[in-house]
Amino acid sequence: MKKQLHVLMVVFALLGGTLTQAQVIIKTEAKEKLEQLNAQKSRVQEEEKAYLKKQIERIEQMQAENKITAAEAQRRKEAAAQKSAQNIASKMLIIDEQIALINRNSDDYKATELTLGIGLDNDKEDNKQYDEKDAVLKRTTSGFTMAFGLSNALIDGSIDDSPYKIAGSRFFEMGYEWQTVLDKNAWLRLRYGASLQFNGLKPEDNQYFVEDGDQTVLEEFPVELDKAKLRMDNLVIPIHLEFGKAHKYFDKGTACYTSTDKFKMGIGGFVGLNLNTIQKLKFEENGKNRKEKRNQSYNTNNFLYGLSAYIGYDSVSLYAKYELNTVFKDNAVDQNAVALGLRFSF
Template sequence: MNTITKLLVCLILSITISKLQAQTKDLDSIRKEKVDYKIVKLEEERSQIEEQEKGALKLKIQKINARLDADEITAAEAENLKKEAAKIAVLNIENRTVIIDKQIALLRRNGYDAYQYRRDDDEKVELNIGSNGLHINIGSEEKAPKYDLRTTNKMLFAIGFNNTIIDGENLDDSPYKIGGSGFVELGWLWQTRLFKDSNFMRVNYGFSFQWNKLNMKDNQYFVQTDDVTSLQEFPVDLDKAQFRVTNLVVPMHLEFGPSKKREFKDKIRYTTENQFKFGIGGYGGLRLGTLQKLKYKENGDRVKDKIRKNYNTSNFVYGLSAYVGFDDVSLYVKYDLNPLFKDQAVDQNNISVGLRFDLD
């Protein structure tokens, strides 16, 4: 169990680090795109300065001429006003061009860091992290809303009761304790929306670890004799007899259910928050290990045996599973199509029922 736990922790850390690295790369790409876009806009603004100032000078001259025609000013005064207006226009062109050239040089030299200054009251850099993810807004420009990524990811956690279906026997006759036998599943899933403009149907896939545990009744334990695995009575009273199989599987489910469409300033998101959902599919993978734990007293001493061997358990695991739920919580059922023990006279197949949590 310790080895599997360490492996699981390493895998989850690896995925988390990879995700953070990807987000960092995406953030750098967004920053570069914003800076490049702003440089292009500044260059366009610089190319329009002379035309704008000439247009403003033309309006001033028209007003001066109108005053001259109305005998409000003399011809000499009109000529002086026109020269002053022309001088101001030339200085405006020169100063505005220098300002924009310095802004472009600052951006090219320092990149995104140079964008921390504010050009005016309506233009600033915003970095928001919330329930809807990372949002960056540079400047006052607004992008047209975009549909969210077709693929998102989440963590899977499930826990519940575990037992087996044995040929020719009812579940009530099971040699395993119903209350003491359980399962745990932990994994990482990706969810892909199948249709462009609808999230009613999506597919979930990924990987998960399954720990299926059986607690034996009637002082019995498993004994492997060559290719035969059977339950036998232990020679002394057992305090605990537990049998656990650890699997690594690839689950895949087709999920159905309504979604809410949320429109933001620069994106559109679909959410299944507070919505019903139904998923059906299966899984396949490999057995990682088999362990039997026995606790008992011998000569007054407490003894705990941990026996690791295959006990003829199936190396390949595959089965069917389904869930129905609301929001992040679902009722979850999975059934192994492969027998728990291979090449036995009587097949028994693992079955699990519990709660499933999809943690976005």
């Protein structure tokens, strides 16, 4: 019996020592976790302030680039500051609740440890801040284009013998284009889309266009002309390779590339169809002003293709194009349309 009591006393002594040691370990772990939580409170404020600073800088940059107004910039700054303050308050509340939980159960820390939605081990993924680097990158963007300027024709490769008025012959173009970034630095981009072109040719010396079989020739009009103009309405698909450093901007979780505020150059060409050809005449006859619209084919080419290029800064470029097809299908002398003007991207 004495021997059995002695054994029990040894067992209780061993258990008591083990429990004491376990309690010390638990209390130490609880203390370490409390230190981590208190350190996390400082990190929360620092991270939110750094993130807010980046947002403010981005908003100010957008205002400087005239992408948003001063009033809109102020509104966004105030919204960002309010959101940051709310984030800090929410995260602090979570940390304080976890500190309180550990303090209440410091003797049994392992049984009460919870993860309340905020990282405590300084892991990059757990403490991830949603910044510009997390934005979804759009490599393809789109917008409207418009161009206008002077048009004319090369006669057997030279403009010296052109029978068309230099300042009176004009073109207008409008369309919609997509831009796709082709390299990681956004230095090279592909631009493609669809455009409507209106190309005009105004003859000199009181002449107008006449169909003579399969030929289109210029003849003198019987009375004094106030206006004579041949207009060709075309639908074309332009394709350009655009070079130049692009600017990346961020908006609502999306990153996009644009060449705004940057030097750019594009080379390429176009293919398309002639939709309509019309000649407008304006003259005075028997004391009355008359206007005529003669909607004929004038033997113009239905299929169009050519070369085009532009060079510019920001959204404005100097633009040139040259049609490889001849204006008139079967004329004895080749005439190729050319144009020079300004091009705008929106």
